[in-house]
Amino acid sequence: MLTGALTRLTVALFWLLHWLPLPVLAVIGSAVGEAMYWVARPRRHIASVNLRLCFPELDAGARRRLVRAHFRALGRSLVERGLLWWASEARLKRLIRLEGAERLRALLDSGRPVILLAPHFVGLDMGGSRVAMEFDSVSIYARQKNRVLDRWLYHGRSRFGDQLLLSRQDGVRGTVKAMKAGRPFYYLPDMDYGRKDAIFVPFFDVPAATITGLSRLGRLAGAAVVPCVTRMLPGGRGYVAELGEPWPDYPTRDVEDDTALMNRWIESVVRTMPEQYYWVHRRFKTRPAGEARPY
Template sequence: MGDSHKRRTFFEQLGFVSIVVLLRLFSLLPYALVARFGSALGAMLFAFPSSRKHIVLVNLRLCFPGKSEREYDDLARDHFRHVIRSYLERGIQWFGSAETIRDIVQIESKIDLEDGDAPPTIFMGFHFVGIEIGCMLYSMQWSVASLYTRMSNKALCDLARRQRGRFGAEMLERSTSARKIVGLLRSGKPVMLAADMDHGIRNSVFVPFFGVSACTLTSVSRLARLGNARVVPFVTEVLPDYQGYKLTIFEPLSDFPSASDTSDARRMNEFLETQIRNYPEQYYWVHRRFKNRPPGEAGVY
């Protein structure tokens, strides 16, 4: 038992070191080269059966009914290209220079980001493949706290937290108390978070997502209510022809939060659906978005 644990630990450490070495290598290469290589690798990996490929196809069939199998395969392959590419581009995001990141990310904001009298603000993001680099670009120029979800691999989680916050973002685990987050909001520090994944039925409601009941967190409206904060959506899209990314910060959601967490969750999903339709291949379909089902409904994966 002890030898088995030591071998497992050794290979975990070896794998972690290999990941860091590769990411540092990718950070030294031109962005377009890394992006092209990641896209090609994603297309190659899609050719092999895998649990993630299965999850992507299930999600696409549920959310976009009526397409042909060829259309589902083409969309899923394009998604694999983007996902694997985004993993390789972590090298640039985590270890590249601030100048490099500024060169490949554009920003367009519907609100005044320099407003010193801005109300408490929750920046609500979504899991498109470019979310990480958009958050990092923002943290280079403005003070912000950012919520993250802990990974199972502690070494990788610690690395991700450290590198994501290397330009000044205050990194907070998703389980951080609401009191602390509300305190940050009231002190004038914006908080970035994403609430579009299935984290379990606690503090969640089932509302439609592309017509399918999806377990959706109510944390955004709850925190906004407690902190008297506006909720400002943002999306980072991958630009065509390896031109980089574009971070778009939208107008605050009107009349949000409302008196109903369920209504607010529906509005979040409706906004997200609109954005996904613009570039469906870039949303994070590899996540089991419909992992938890309403009582009486069978699992889908």
């Protein structure tokens, strides 16, 4: 765990790096990720297990190359985070292209609450900041134990516009109220948070504990679900945050079917850029009764 002094040193390094052009940052970030691949053995193991479970059709060599590509993308996302903390709004708008904003604005202008379904790709925070430049949103923020890191992460999330950051302890009521007041909800429901409010549905054909919030919140708020995917472009060419078409006939009255549909959709996007999904998370740590943990 980073100490306060080491965190401050890291933050200072990020500040220095953020002045560099993005193609240069991309090279540095990829090199950092390559070093992480060799040094962060526990996380490398987690990513390897995840890819073995999710892509059994790949041989060991192909999975190893994919893990390394993931760490390079992860390294980029860490090094380039300083841009979100200090780069000007004009520069970030040049680096992060937002597609589909008009569609989202039309939904909000109609009075329809909106959930932005944002899976855990490495460009997630870039997309969130770009959306925040156009829309006052609501999202869930988990406080960090490291106070220095918490300060800067919170600064990055709240820097643009009038963003409402709620804690998980604030419950559903605050989120629904914010959506009904016209704030899109930037929602990240694709991690293993344990058994609470979760059911087991397939993710790449593996039973995965998945929270049912997308279906439940959609029904409570009468919200449209708009997919939001952020892609990191190769060669330091920037990012694209894509706001898709709202899902028709969603949610239904069947929470399990709704949650399984969400996972199938995330799978389909992951397959388009598998190296950019957040594989270092223990997505399958919670198991059905009697089943061993894979890590």
